[in-house]
Amino acid sequence: MSRDGLRFWSAVLTFAIFLVDVLTPLEGAVAVLYVIAILLAARTNRRNDIIVAAVGCSVLTIAAYLLSHDVEVVASPALRALMSLAAIGITTLLALQNHSATKRLAAQARLLNLSHDMIFVRDRGGVITFWNRAAEQAYGWSADEAVGQHADALLRTKYFDRREDIETGLLDTGRWEGRLEQRTKAGSALAVDARWALQRDHLGKPVGVLETHTDVTDRVAAHNALVQSEQRYRRMFDASRVGVIEEDWSAVRTALNSLETGDVGLRDYLAANPEFVRHARRLASITDVNPALQKMAGASGSAAFIANVDRLLGENDRSFLGALVAFAEGERFHEGETDLVSFDGRKVPVLFTISFPAEPHGDRNVLAFVIDITERKQAQDALLAAQAELAHAARVATLGEFSASIAHEVNQPLAAIVTSGEAGLRWLRRDVPDLKEVATTIGHIVAQGRRASEIVTRIRTFLKKAPPQQDLLQIDEIIEEATLLIERELVKDDIALIVKMEHGLPPVRGDRIQLQQVLVNLLINAGQAMSGRPGSHTVTLRAGTVDGENLAITVQDSGPGIQPDDLPRLFDPFFTTKDGGMGMGLAICRTTVEAHGGRLSVESPPGSGATFHLTLPFGQELALP
Incomplete structure (x- = not known):
């Protein structure tokens, strides 16, 4: 029932009780029934309703007594009226207490609902x-x-x-x-x-x-996912055949933040302060090492690896400097190569990648992945040896192709020597020998002999099978030597060689014979492309700088060019466009150039012959330790 309904029925009941008490001859304590009206009013849960009902019932009780009885005589009706008033008062008091308790409970219930x-x-x-x-x-x-x-x-x-x-x-x-x-x-x-x-x-x-x-x-769910992820990570960590190190670099971060480099760049500062680099490496504490890396180092366990990490990495290991710079500059990954000194003293060449997590507290979970590249190094050495053998064979084959030119070059100083000797004999056989002319003739003989010796030395050097040398080379000297080797071959086919070089080109670092062989092969290929064809035959060799950091050499011929379908395969081993060709010359040239840090490419616009582009980085002096 609504509050208004409770109020209405409480009022109706109160009025009915009043009428019964006044109009009927009943002598009982009818007014006690007012308690029911008060209880109905209390159901509204309003304090004012209880008080109004109690006051109204009390007033009606007194009014009914006054209307029905003589006030001068105090008898049982007065006692009944007092009992009714007491009942009304007690009921009102209890109703008010219940209302307060209910209100407190309702407040507590509202708090629970919040x-x-x-x-x-x-x-x-x-x-x-x-x-x-x-x-x-x-x-x-x-x-x-x-x-x-x-x-x-x-x-x-x-x-x-x-x-x-x-x-x-x-x-x-x-x-x-x-x-x-x-x-x-x-x-x-x-x-x-x-x-x-x-x-x-x-x-x-x-x-x-x-x-x-x-x-x-x-x-x-998140905890279970984390546990499953940790279990997967642990399985991968333990079962991986790649060596994995888990490290805490938080102390390294603190050391770098406190570093004052001044106006010097971080890399230059660290290069000039190797003691700080060694100190930072000790701050990168290893927290775990997987079994693959333990086996790679010959360690009996992770504790043995961690205890001997300085000896395993070597005191003079410089690979940490690059990792430290990458970490300081906020890079996510760093790769490098170094040697791991195993417990039995073997040097194990390894390739490593360090991962720096980007999330907060990621410095405590730096992972380094280590791969043993011993077999790859051995394969590379074998490949380089095979390449050297093949390059040597190619040089021999190249000299075989222009052996007539070599014979002509050697024959010229020999013929001059013979001519000068005969002239000298004639000067000596005169009645009065002309010693001045004889001395001049002998000087010619010596000069021509030295020329012949230089020709032989140059050919022997070109043919020599020796390990590659990394020297600072003047490119103009290499170009001059290469052009002298193939000059006669080009003259024989009526080919004009034009050489254009910038003045004062910086040196390049590399192997003289290998770079000489590249130029010889490119020049011979250019000459052969035009041999036996009508028209003017010209090979243009240009040398200059590009981007201020690289040497650019181009060899351009005026021949028929290269077919578009052959261009993508031109540098593939055993692919050739010449009858009887081996298909190794250009493949060796590209491999040689890339080994020197450069690039070799070709373009052949229609009607413009072929142009080979060779770039090499300028050499730098080696820094002494």
């Missing part, structure tokens, strides 16, 4: 007596649907401990906490952290349980 946790109260039989708003939202049942239901049956509660043990602990201590699994109205499973509090009456008898539940479903 909680983000699911809260409900059940009696000792497990029947729900209170169900807060968070429980309605989380479980899906309204308070009207939940109250009166058995909690475990409604929520299909799954206990991870024995239910009897939980109840025993609750009765002993008055509290219990643990993890439960419950179901919503829609059937979804919820993981909850439960906190139970036992309520007792004034005699200490258990009367109910307050259950507070916190939904931790997402937290449990």
Whole structure:
């Protein structure tokens, strides 16, 4: 019934009791029935309604007594009126106390409804007596649907401990906490952290349980995912054949932040202060080493590896400097090569990649991946040896192709020597020998002999099979030597060689013979492309700078050019466009140039012959340790 309805019926009942008390001859304490009207007014839960009803009933009780009895005679009617007034007063007092208690309980219930946790109260039989708003939202049942239901049956509660043990602990201590699994109205499973509090009456008898539940479903899912991820990481860490080191670089970050480099760049400062680099490497503490790296180093365990890390990496290892710079500059990865000194003294060449995580506290989880490249190094050495053998064979074959030119070059100084010798003999056979002319002739003989010796030396050097040398070379000298080797071959085919070089080109670093062979091959190929064809035959060799950092050499011919379909395969081994060609010359040239840090490419516009572009980085003086 609404509040207005309760007020109306309370007023109607009050007026009816008044009429009965005044108009009927009943002698009983009819006014006591006013208590019912006050109780109806109390149902509105309004303090003012209770007071108004009590005052009205008291006034009507007195009025009815005055209208029905003589006020001068104090007899039993007066006592009945006083009893009615006492009953009205006591009922009013109790109603007001109940209203205050109800108000306090309502305030507490409102507080419970404000909680983000699911809260409900059940009696000792497990029947729900209170169900807060968070429980309605989380479980899906309204308070009207939940109250009166058995909690475990409604929520299909799954206990991870024995239910009897939980109840025993609750009765002993008055509290219990643990993890439960419950179901919503829609059937979804919820993981909850439960906190139970036992309520007792004034005699200490258990009367109910307050259950507070916190939904931790997402937290449990995240924890389970984290555990699974950790397990996967551990399996990969332990089972990987790649060496893995887990390190903590937080102390390194602190040391770098406190570093004052002034106007000097960080890399230059670290290069000039190797002591700080060694100190920083010791600050990068190793937290774990996987079995693959332990085996690579010959260590009996991670503890042995960590204890001997300085000896394993070597005191003069410079690879950490680059990693330190990359870490300071915020790069996510750093790669490099170094040698790992195993426990038995072997040097193990390794390729390493350091990963610097970007997330907060990532400095504590720096991973270094290490790969043993011993077999790759051996394969590279074998490949270089085979390449050297093949290059030597190519040089021999090249000289074989222009052996007539070599014979002509050597024959010229020999013929000059013979001519000068005969002239000298004639000067000596005169009646009066002309010693001045003889001396001049002998000088010619010596000069031509030296020329012949230089020709032979140059050819022997070109043919010499020696390991590559990394020297600072003047490119104009290499070009001059290469053109002298093939000059006769070009003249024979009526080919004009035009050389255009910038003045004062910086030196390049590399192997003289290998670079000489590249130019010889390119010039010979240009000459052969035009041999036997009508028209003017011209080979133009240009040397200059590009981008201020690289040497650029171009070899351009005026021949027919290269077919578009052949351009993509021109540098492939064993591919040739010449009858009887081996198909190795250009492949060796490109490999040689790339080994020197350069590039070799070709272009052939229609009607413009072929142009080979060769770039090499300028050489730098080696820094002395």
